[in-house]
Amino acid sequence: MQFSLTPTLSPSVRKSITLIYHFAERESKSRYKRSLLGWFWSFLNPLVTVGVYWFIFGAVYRAVPPVTNNGNAENFGLYLFTGLIIWTLFTGLVEGSMDWLSSVSDLRKKIYFPTETALLGGAASNLVQTLLEVAVLVVIMTALSNISWTLVFLPVAMALALGFGLGLGFIVSVLNARYRDVKYLSGILLNVAFFAVPIVYTPELLKKEQIPEIARLFVEWNPVALFIEISRDAAYFLQVPLWNRFLAAVVWSVTTFVIGWVFFRRQSMSISEEP
Amino acid sequence: MTIGAIVVDGVSKRFRLERNRPSSLKEAVLRIARTRHTDEFWVLQNINLDIAPGSFFGLIGHNGSGKSTLLRLMAGIHRPTFGSVEATGRLSALLELGSGFHPDLTGRENVYLNGAMLGISRKQMSASMDDIIEFSGIGDFVDEPVKIYSSGMYVRLGFAVAVNVSPDILLVDEVIAVGDEEFQRRCLKHMDMLRDRGTTIVLVSHNTDLMAECHQVGWLDHGKLVKIGAPGDVVSAYLEMVDSSDNTLHTHNN
Numbered sequence: 001m002q003f004s005l006t007p008t009l010s011p012s013v014r015k016s017i018t019l020i021y022h023f024a025e026r027e028s029k030s031r032y033k034r035s036l037l038g039w040f041w042s043f044l045n046p047l048v049t050v051g052v053y054w055f056i057f058g059a060v061y062r063a064v065p066p067v068t069n070n071g072n073a074e075n076f077g078l079y080l081f082t083g084l085i086i087w088t089l090f091t092g093l094v095e096g097s098m099d100w101l102s103s104v105s106d107l108r109k110k111i112y113f114p115t116e117t118a119l120l121g122g123a124a125s126n127l128v129q130t131l132l133e134v135a136v137l138v139v140i141m142t143a144l145s146n147i148s149w150t151l152v153f154l155p156v157a158m159a160l161a162l163g164f165g166l167g168l169g170f171i172v173s174v175l176n177a178r179y180r181d182v183k184y185l186s187g188i189l190l191n192v193a194f195f196a197v198p199i200v201y202t203p204e205l206l207k208k209e210q211i212p213e214i215a216r217l218f219v220e221w222n223p224v225a226l227f228i229e230i231s232r233d234a235a236y237f238l239q240v241p242l243w244n245r246f247l248a249a250v251v252w253s254v255t256t257f258v259i260g261w262v263f264f265r266r267q268s269m270s271i272s273e274e275p
Numbered sequence: 276m277t278i279g280a281i282v283v284d285g286v287s288k289r290f291r292l293e294r295n296r297p298s299s300l301k302e303a304v305l306r307i308a309r310t311r312h313t314d315e316f317w318v319l320q321n322i323n324l325d326i327a328p329g330s331f332f333g334l335i336g337h338n339g340s341g342k343s344t345l346l347r348l349m350a351g352i353h354r355p356t357f358g359s360v361e362a363t364g365r366l367s368a369l370l371e372l373g374s375g376f377h378p379d380l381t382g383r384e385n386v387y388l389n390g391a392m393l394g395i396s397r398k399q400m401s402a403s404m405d406d407i408i409e410f411s412g413i414g415d416f417v418d419e420p421v422k423i424y425s426s427g428m429y430v431r432l433g434f435a436v437a438v439n440v441s442p443d444i445l446l447v448d449e450v451i452a453v454g455d456e457e458f459q460r461r462c463l464k465h466m467d468m469l470r471d472r473g474t475t476i477v478l479v480s481h482n483t484d485l486m487a488e489c490h491q492v493g494w495l496d497h498g499k500l501v502k503i504g505a506p507g508d509v510v511s512a513y514l515e516m517v518d519s520s521d522n523t524l525h526t527h528n529n
Contacts, residue, residue: 011394018396
């Protein structure tokens with residue numbers, strides 16, 4: 001009996017992987033095309049972001065940052081950044097998927113290829129971007145010695161945000177191929193949603209203020225807030241996420257991804273017939 | 276199913292006409308209230324075809340008879356409304372000018388992209404890159420974005436890719452007519468070579484000389500397959516029809 005170390009893949013799966021790689025490469029290349037510093041921007045961008053938030057919320061507004069595990073990294077800039085990484089990943093997927101699909105829709109009218117590969121490739125490229133941001137975060141946190149094994153939950157939070165964002169992306173990209181309004185509408189909704197998620201404020205703030213119970217529940221249990229909370233537990237508070245909220249996050253992510261995927265597979269053949 | 280075979284089984288294809296489609300969300304919402312009224316158009320009706328592996332199949336018919344749609348269904352671009360189309364093996368298609376090319380990418384990048392769509396890795400594609408560039412004869416333009424290409428360059432590169440990926444099935448629409456005489460001859464020679472190697476070729480053309488080279492020819496008329504058989508019979512029947520409608524046109528004019 002012979003065993004092969006590399007799993008044998010069906011030709012269609014291999015074809016899809018080649019295409020995903022192609023689209024990911026194209027997206028990554030186009031991001032810093034004609035720029036001198038290239039990938040350096042990927043590091044500079046998050047660094048400046050942390051710096052700005054550090055300054056605005058720490059020095060100007062004197063926002064009180066939640067206490068970290070070892071008390072070393074109490075900084076609102078970092079608190080914000082751990083949340084922002086997840087938020088950027090999520091919105092990048094929702095908005096990106098519409099662009100990724102429309103960039104290949106003309107091509108798809110002339111040649112057959114599995115359209116989802118364009119979205120998966122774009123998502124892979126975004127994920128690389130997020131990993132660079134995570135690297136910046138981990139370096140800063142290590143320098144402040146606010147680091148623990150709980151960091152393993154950070155990739156989990158990313159994976160959950162990826163599943164949820166891509167699931168939504170599958171749906172909005174198909175709808176956007178039919179009605180261009182979807183892109184503008186989702187842009188507005190995401191702007192509003194940014195404040196429905198505790199990124200620039202702490203969830204504790206809601207308990208203090210006179211806020212309707214329903215709004216508080218929404219802010220606490222909406223999927224993106226759950227993913228952000230896991231990422232903060234992992235990298236900022238250095239604690240294990242609460243199991244019930246973790247479970248809710250998994251359910252949100254998996255369900256949305258599956259629904260999006262099924263919807264996309266059903267509808268994507270008709271993209272070649274869109275005017 | 277054997278590799279290289281194409282089976283078209285009871286295929287019908289309906290297109291919705293654009294003028295009655297809602298183009299914005301607002302319109303779509305408003306439309307729900309109104310009675311639904313869409314204009315439909317059957318491009319193909321109940322087509323049955325069985326193309327054997329390694330055969331050379333020709334399709335003729337007037338403009339708008341559904342030839343290109345049938346080819347697109349074989350290529351998997353559209354899904355049939357009814358029936359099924361099965362084409363097994365590596366399928367390479369040259370359906371329209373610059374088909375499968377992304378305008379912003381260079382010729383070379385597009386060759387890799389086309390390869391990826393056929394499941395051919397970058398490495399494998401690199402191996403045949405020189406052959407492709409040479410066959411296309413576009414020279415240094417291969418590293419320019421394809422949007423600056425002339426129509427001749429488009430079709431030459433497209434054809435070069437399509438025939439150099441060792442396809443089991445090759446679908447060719449009338450595009451090669453765009454190339455110059457010399458290039459057309461080279462294409463035909465190459466198609467002969469592929470046919471000898473056992474590639475199934477489906478060709479749409481108005482060129483009756485080319486049709487004579489086919490094993491079998493199908494004649495499409497208003498979305499229906501009216502005749503299928505030896506090239507001589509089908510082509511002459513088709514020409515007869517064209518002549519007769521030509522005559523009626525003249526009598527009307529008189």
